[in-house]
Amino acid sequence: MRLATTLSVLVLGAGGVGHAVMTSLDGGIGRVDPFRDMKNRPQGSRGTNILLVGTDGRDKITPEEKQKYRLGGAPCHCTDTIMMVHVSAERDRVSVVSLPRDSYAEVPERTDEDTGRHHPGHPVKLNAAYAEGGPALTVSTIENMTGLKIDHYLEVDFTSFMKTVDVVGGVQICTARPMKDSYTGIDLAAGTHQLNGGEALQYVRSRHTDGSADLGRMQRQQRFLAALVAKATSNGVLLNPVKFREVASSLLSSVRADEGFGVEEMLSFSSAMKGFSPSSSDFTTVPLGQLSFPVKGIGSTVKWDDAKAKKLFQLLREDKPLAPHAPPKPAPQPAVKDAKPPRRGPGAIVEVAPEQIRVQVYNGTRTDGLGRRVDDALHATGFRTSGSPQPSANLDMRRTLIEYDPRWDRSARSLAIALPGSELRPVKGLGATMKVTAGADFKDVVPVRAEEQPQGDFGTVTGDQVVCP
Secondary structure, three states, rough: OOHHHHHHHHHHHHOOOHHHHOOOOOOHHHHHHOOOOOOOOOOOOOOOEEEEEEOOOOOHHHHHHHHHHHOOOOOOOOOOOOEEEEEOOOOOOEEEEEOOOOEEEEEEEEEEOOOOOOOOOOEOOOHOOOOOOOOHHHHHHHHHHHHHOOOOOEEEEOOHHHHHHHHHHEEEEEEEOEEEOOOOOEOOOOOOOOOOOHHHHHHHHHHOOOOOOHHHHHHHHHHHHHHHHHHHOOOHHOOHHHHHHHHHHHHHEEEEEEOEEEEEHHHOOOOOOOOHHHHHEEEOOEEEEEEEEOOOEEEEEEOOHHHHHHHHHHHHEEEEOOOOOOOOOOOOOOOOOOOOOOOOOOEEEEOOOHHHOEEEEEEEEOOOOHHHHHHHHHHHHHHHOOOOOOOOOOOOOOOEEEEEEEHHHHHHHOOOOHHHEEEEEOOOHHHHHHHEEEOOOOOOOOEEEEEOOOOOOOOOHHHHHOOOO
């Protein structure tokens, strides 16, 4: 959470903004030494590894905002969110890996050089490493877990998060289903929403909207990060020194970083990252083995899948993408007379991918070829149509009808979005194939796509897949 704005500053730093403007911002960055007393560190790898840590500081948020956005209570000053960000050596790609805060971890044995006090290694939840030993223990613990050498450390609280989002004009978020969380106060209907700073904070903090808890929250944080990058790279912020300074000042006022990571380092990214966009990024969560791994004295933790996690971090070490950044070309389809060209690009967000929905089309009118037109249009959008539309027993249908088995209601709702204005009618025992009877009201099919389209071994998504169409 809140880390989205930090990564966006790395992107904004690539916009060719004047050196003097950037240098003037350096004084706002708090400094910390996260590599203190560290020994036997992993070897460096190609590219740059940045550990982004989010804490729950809220000192400058007004009492009214705290009440409105459910930010009451004392901050725990713990690592609420942890992400590993890998910037490729060519500066043309960024990979973001979320590390669950409740991950089972073992802090390494260490000796405090100031006091001489020895601290034996022991198991903890990952976010407890910060509470116990601050940034240095967090870095050393994660380096031991991942085998990756961390080049830079960035720590952000959400004190200035709302202001930063407001400065860029808000962020657009799409959700395929209603989202409500009584803890954060968020209440969104399914569809597209323009979130201001406070609403964005509710969105990235929510973890009680469904049964996915922290895993769902991490996916929403990644989705928000992609949306923020999309907004920052499309509205002139990169090329407007005044706007850039306003955004960067809002963020950097609450950032802590290692001494070597400042404005000069951000400028070093500039030459090759000017074309950065959401499609240049990929997002995933470290592969998990056990979601409830009990540890005596600690409680329930999240255990990584060691083999898959090792493979993932090896890809980062070798500076390789976590998923293809260009979708595979669709297999050639037989030519169909009067068929419309494929429309597999961005579309309305739905719960179930059209490729998973089977459809049989019927022509409910006396218009010759309407059934074929509907079948072709649905197929071009990705639905698994039969390819053999049939005449309906009723040829006087005024409104398009979707009949479906109640067990496949999510698929039916997704199909209905592609056929706006259609009537949904449950039919018990119909089975997995939806029945579409085209009526006189049919005009066209609206392209749709699933909310997420994971790829590869790690369920990775690229930024352009999770932003709103």
